[in-house]
Amino acid sequence: MYKMSLMPLFTAEAIQEMVQLLGEKIARNYKFDTIVGVLTGSFVFVSDLCRHFPNKDIKVSFIRASSYGDSTESSGQLKVSLLDELDLKGKKVLLIDDILDTGRTLQKLVDLLKEKGADEVRSCVLLEKRARREVDYKADFVGFSIEDGFVVGYGLDCAGEYRTMPDIWTLESEN
Numbered sequence: 001m002y003k004m005s006l007m008p009l010f011t012a013e014a015i016q017e018m019v020q021l022l023g024e025k026i027a028r029n030y031k032f033d034t035i036v037g038v039l040t041g042s043f044v045f046v047s048d049l050c051r052h053f054p055n056k057d058i059k060v061s062f063i064r065a066s067s068y069g070d071s072t073e074s075s076g077q078l079k080v081s082l083l084d085e086l087d088l089k090g091k092k093v094l095l096i097d098d099i100l101d102t103g104r105t106l107q108k109l110v111d112l113l114k115e116k117g118a119d120e121v122r123s124c125v126l127l128e129k130r131a132r133r134e135v136d137y138k139a140d141f142v143g144f145s146i147e148d149g150f151v152v153g154y155g156l157d158c159a160g161e162y163r164t165m166p167d168i169w170t171l172e173s174e175n
């Protein structure tokens with residue numbers, strides 16, 4: 001069993017400030033036409049971040065990727081769906097996920113989006129865990145950087161729970 005940390009790791013206010021900074025930085029540095037969000041974890045982040053991009057012609061779509069099942073450890077097997085519906089030929093994509101952990105998910109997704117004809121793919125995550133990278137992959141735009149630990153809230157889940165909480169919390173093992 002897990003319990004939540006006593007205090008949020010990042011409050012809703014701190015998250016909104018970071019999302020605004022990130023949005024402004026991305027808008028200054030990357031001219032893209034398509035957002036691809038990674039369900040389910042990024043749904044809150046995408047909806048907040050996308051409102052910092054002023055162009056009216058940016059398209060938003062989502063793919064689904066899952067590797068966790070019901071635990072806090074990745075199974076290592078990535079299941080990707082909703083990819084077939086995307087038309088990415090010649091597009092400049094901003095790929096958005098909630099968190100970069102081992103790096104396997106985003107590394108694989110960037111390859112898949114390029115295989116579908118995307119001209120350029122840059123990635124953005126709200127959080128990265130520094131201690132856990134297993135592949136040589138760096139996100140182009142990163143909000144918070146944490147050492148390690150399992151975090152929930154603001155879209156991030158544990159076995160499907162905690163996603164709707166506005167702050168981000170650390171989940172600790174009870175024994």
Ligand code: IMP
Binds near residue numbers: 101151
């Ligand atoms: P990676 O492939 O190991 O980089 O894992 C990235 C994916 O695992 C993210 O899209 C998240 O859905 C999930 N994930 C990794 N760490 C956490 C966490 O601390 N809390 C919730 N989900 C996580």
Ligand code: MG
Binds near residue numbers: 040041065097
């Ligand atoms: Mg995910």
